[in-house]
Amino acid sequence: MNQHATGHGAGDGDRTPNRLIDETSPYLLQHAWNPVDWRPWGPEAFEEARRRDVPIIVSIGYSTCYWCHVMERESFEDPSVAELMNRDFVCIKVDREQRPDVDEIHMAACQIYTQATEGRPSGGWPLNAFLNPDTLEPFLVGTYFPPEPAYGRPSFKQLLQNVATAWGTQREEIAAQGGRIAALVREQL
Structure with a gap:
C-alpha cells in the first residue's frame, strides 16, 4: 500500500498501520494509522470477539464527515482510549458508502435506542454501536461521544469503561437489551 494514499508516511515515526491498511475505502484508509486495532467488517472480526469473549465496537462513518474526523482526533488517536478499546473490545470500522446495508x-x-433512552430518535455519524459477539445484536448505540463529559453524554473513555464492566457483570441484561433492539429493527426494516 502506498503510504501517501493514506495521508500518512515519513512523519509517522514508530506508528504501524492497523488491519485497515489493505482496504480500498478512502474512509477506512484514513483510520489505518490509528492506534486502535481497527478491523474491517467481516467474519474474522466476529470470530475474534467470540474467541476473546468481548463485545464488538462498530464505528460507522464516511470520509467527508466532520464529526467522524473530530472523534478520530479526540478519541481514536488518543493512546489511552485506544488501549481500552484494544483490550476490552474487538473494534470494527465501517464505511457507510461501502456497506450501506x-x-x-x-x-x-440508533434511532430505536435513542428513542428509548433520550425520548426522541436521533442518529448521525459517526455511528458507534456496541454489539454482542454471539448474536451481533447492538445493545448500546450512539453517535459522537466527546472526550470529556458534555452535551449530557459521558466521555467516550467513561462509556468504554462502563460497557466493559457491564459486559462482565450484566451479560444477561445486555443480551436481553440487544434482543429487544434487534426485534424492533427487524420490524422497522
Missing part, C-alpha cells in the same frame, strides 16, 4: 441496520438501532 450495515449502516442502515445500525442507524435504525
Whole structure:
C-alpha cells in the first residue's frame, strides 16, 4: 500500500498501520494509522470477539464527515482510549458508502435506542454501536461521544469503561437489551 494514499508516511515515526491498511475505502484508509486495532467488517472480526469473549465496537462513518474526523482526533488517536478499546473490545470500522446495508441496520438501532433512552430518535455519524459477539445484536448505540463529559453524554473513555464492566457483570441484561433492539429493527426494516 502506498503510504501517501493514506495521508500518512515519513512523519509517522514508530506508528504501524492497523488491519485497515489493505482496504480500498478512502474512509477506512484514513483510520489505518490509528492506534486502535481497527478491523474491517467481516467474519474474522466476529470470530475474534467470540474467541476473546468481548463485545464488538462498530464505528460507522464516511470520509467527508466532520464529526467522524473530530472523534478520530479526540478519541481514536488518543493512546489511552485506544488501549481500552484494544483490550476490552474487538473494534470494527465501517464505511457507510461501502456497506450501506450495515449502516442502515445500525442507524435504525440508533434511532430505536435513542428513542428509548433520550425520548426522541436521533442518529448521525459517526455511528458507534456496541454489539454482542454471539448474536451481533447492538445493545448500546450512539453517535459522537466527546472526550470529556458534555452535551449530557459521558466521555467516550467513561462509556468504554462502563460497557466493559457491564459486559462482565450484566451479560444477561445486555443480551436481553440487544434482543429487544434487534426485534424492533427487524420490524422497522
